[in-house]
Amino acid sequence: MSLHPASTQPYIRTVYVVSDGTGITAETFAHSVLAQFEGLRFKHIRLPFIDSVDKAADVAARIDQTFEADGKRPIVFSTLVNSEINTRVRQANGMFLELFSTFVEPIEAELGFKSSHSIGRSHNVANTEQYQNRIEAINFSLAHDDGQYAKGIENADVILVGVSRCGKTPTSLYLAMQYGIKAANVPLIPDDFERDSLPSNILPYKSKLFGLTIQPERLSEVRHERRPDSRYASLEQCRYEVSEAEKLMRREGIRWLSTTTKSIEEISTTVLQKIGLEGRFY
Amino acid sequence: MSLHPASTQPYIRTVYVVSDGTGITAETFAHSVLAQFEGLRFKHIRLPFIDSVDKAADVAARIDQTFEADGKRPIVFSTLVNSEINTRVRQANGMFLELFSTFVEPIEAELGFKSSHSIGRSHNVANTEQYQNRIEAINFSLAHDDGQYAKGIENADVILVGVSRCGKTPTSLYLAMQYGIKAANVPLIPDDFERDSLPSNILPYKSKLFGLTIQPERLSEVRHERRPDSRYASLEQCRYEVSEAEKLMRREGIRWLSTTTKSIEEISTTVLQKIGLEGRFY
Numbered sequence: 259m260s261l262h263p264a265s266t267q268p269y270i271r272t273v274y275v276v277s278d279g280t281g282i283t284a285e286t287f288a289h290s291v292l293a294q295f296e297g298l299r300f301k302h303i304r305l306p307f308i309d310s311v312d313k314a315a316d317v318a319a320r321i322d323q324t325f326e327a328d329g330k331r332p333i334v335f336s337t338l339v340n341s342e343i344n345t346r347v348r349q350a351n352g353m354f355l356e357l358f359s360t361f362v363e364p365i366e367a368e369l370g371f372k373s374s375h376s377i378g379r380s381h382n383v384a385n386t387e388q389y390q391n392r393i394e395a396i397n398f399s400l401a402h403d404d405g406q407y408a409k410g411i412e413n414a415d416v417i418l419v420g421v422s423r424c425g426k427t428p429t430s431l432y433l434a435m436q437y438g439i440k441a442a443n444v445p446l447i448p449d450d451f452e453r454d455s456l457p458s459n460i461l462p463y464k465s466k467l468f469g470l471t472i473q474p475e476r477l478s479e480v481r482h483e484r485r486p487d488s489r490y491a492s493l494e495q496c497r498y499e500v501s502e503a504e505k506l507m508r509r510e511g512i513r514w515l516s517t518t519t520k521s522i523e524e525i526s527t528t529v530l531q532k533i534g535l536e537g538r539f540y
Numbered sequence: 541m542s543l544h545p546a547s548t549q550p551y552i553r554t555v556y557v558v559s560d561g562t563g564i565t566a567e568t569f570a571h572s573v574l575a576q577f578e579g580l581r582f583k584h585i586r587l588p589f590i591d592s593v594d595k596a597a598d599v600a601a602r603i604d605q606t607f608e609a610d611g612k613r614p615i616v617f618s619t620l621v622n623s624e625i626n627t628r629v630r631q632a633n634g635m636f637l638e639l640f641s642t643f644v645e646p647i648e649a650e651l652g653f654k655s656s657h658s659i660g661r662s663h664n665v666a667n668t669e670q671y672q673n674r675i676e677a678i679n680f681s682l683a684h685d686d687g688q689y690a691k692g693i694e695n696a697d698v699i700l701v702g703v704s705r706c707g708k709t710p711t712s713l714y715l716a717m718q719y720g721i722k723a724a725n726v727p728l729i730p731d732d733f734e735r736d737s738l739p740s741n742i743l744p745y746k747s748k749l750f751g752l753t754i755q756p757e758r759l760s761e762v763r764h765e766r767r768p769d770s771r772y773a774s775l776e777q778c779r780y781e782v783s784e785a786e787k788l789m790r791r792e793g794i795r796w797l798s799t800t801t802k803s804i805e806e807i808s809t810t811v812l813q814k815i816g817l818e819g820r821f822y
Contacts, residue, residue, distance in 0.1 A: 270637050271651065279806075280808075280809040281716070281809070282805050283568050285563050286568065287565055287568075287569050288640070291639075291643050291647070293649070294621065294644050294655035295651070295653060295655050295656070296656040298653065307810075310706065333647065333650065339576065353646070353647075355643050355646070355647075357573075358572070358573055359651045361637050362573060362576050364637070365573070365635075368615065369552065369553065371552075372576050373576035373578075374576055374577070375576065389803060391802075393710055396710050396713065397709075400709065402786070403682070418666075424769070427682065428678050431678065431713055431717065446757075496567075498781070521671060522674075522717075523562045523564050523573060524562055526562075527562040527564065527588045530586070
């Protein structure tokens with residue numbers, strides 16, 4: 259079940275991410291840091307839920323085995339906050355980068371407060387209000403995906419509009435999952451262009467609308483993957499729809515951005531900035 | 541549009557996250573670090589896409605204004621890799637924590653390679669194969685949510701099963717979005733318990749099944765939010781369904797975990813560990 263076949267290029271070093279929680283934050287961070295070493299391949303191993311000295315001993319043994327096998331000490335990104343557990347792991351032959359303590363200590367000095375050094379605090383805890391908001395937003399975004407289920411759309415924080423396959427659905431789900439934002443999405447379809455009007459059910463919420471657009475050439479590629487050689491995927495149809503959608507959005511004064519070369523994260527960040535929700539969530 | 545009303549508790553310090561990319565990784569990381577200061581409230585401001593010296597000057601001005609207003613220097617988590625931009629921002633009166641360079645320099649020394657110091661490399665770039673896999677997985681998980689659209693389910697990497705509202709949908713979407721895993725989900729419903737058998741369409745894929753379960757009391761709460769005072773939400777019904785689902789999973793030899801007190805991230809991490817997909821993605 260190798261989903262993303264490993265590159266044939268040999269890896270330069272094994273990288274462990276060791277955490278008392280899920281290690282997801284640390285893993286994402288490690289990827290960001292190592293992405294600065296362009297062209298080098300690393301072998302990543304995440305070891306989550308390391309919350310006892312026994313588990314720490316297993317981790318240390320594993321790091322030592324890798325050192326033997328690779329002939330080079332592994333790089334270990336660690337977010338262990340318990341000092342006994344951390345000390346045990348550090349007995350292994352690795353290069354240790356302590357993500358939390360590196361920054362917690364100077365912040366303690368700056369604030370004049372001691373940190374709580376408590377385990378597994380890095381993630382939203384289930385059943386908190388903030389966590390419930392995220393789950394609620396995911397359910398909302400799913401229920402209001404692709405123009406379905408118009409009831410309740412007035413509760414949306416943002417309503418994404420644009421032609422079919424321009425990136426509305428993944429963006430809506432990301433906004434919900436990452437930020438607890440209730441993001442509906444409604445397609446602009448040829449019917450709307452013929453009537454020369456936005457879908458009637460979203461007309462009352464114009465201030466919540468945000469448009470996504472895309473280069474017709476890229477749209478045609480994306481649509482061909484889904485429905486090869488269809489009229490729907492033809493470059494001519496894509497050009498028509500994108501041009502009409504942009505005309506409509508321009509006339510209605512809807513802000514929009516092009517998704518052509520942007521990742522979900524970049525689209526979402528830009529949407530948040532433009533609709534002024536950025537930074538309201540803490 | 542204040543979605544999560546601010547606490548009445550005053551914040552102890554303003555925290556900026558300054559990035560040449562989206563800043564999402566840095567923001568998540570900053571939250572993790574500051575979560576170690578239990579009980580203290582911070583005001584978070586993310587400033588993404590700071591990719592020119594002009595923008596850096598604006599950021600510096602903003603940090604200085606905050607210093608004036610708060611009477612305390614802001615904490616600035618920064619992932620600026622361009623040294624000219626970074627130097628300009630650092631002219632402001634803040635406490636600077638440089639997330640990347642703190643670790644990149646020791647890794648350079650360890651590897652004997654220089655990093656590329658290139659901007660905006662921390663995220664998956666749109667249109668790479670890995671990014672396309674994520675988008676494809678999101679579409680797959682949506683199409684195979686809640687037992688719908690059985691066609692193609694043989695391409696799933698994992699099929700989550702469990703009673704209605706036990707957490708299958710958010711977990712499937714998270715696995716797809718974060719890891720590019722094609723996660724289908726299929727509910728176990730009273731019909732299945734009466735027939736005393738798994739749904740027939742997933743029987744051929746038993747090795748891909750992973751069960752989620754939940755305490756009946758918690759399930760009843762969750763269901764009451766969706767359908768207040770329904771039979772569906774009654775504690776009696778929840779007890780019946782959970783007990784039958786666990787019996788079925790036990791008999792069929794399906795691995796499972798309880799979601800009751802777990803976040804999506806914790807559930808997903810555990811699923812990945814148990815099905816052995818952990819660490820296969822790099």
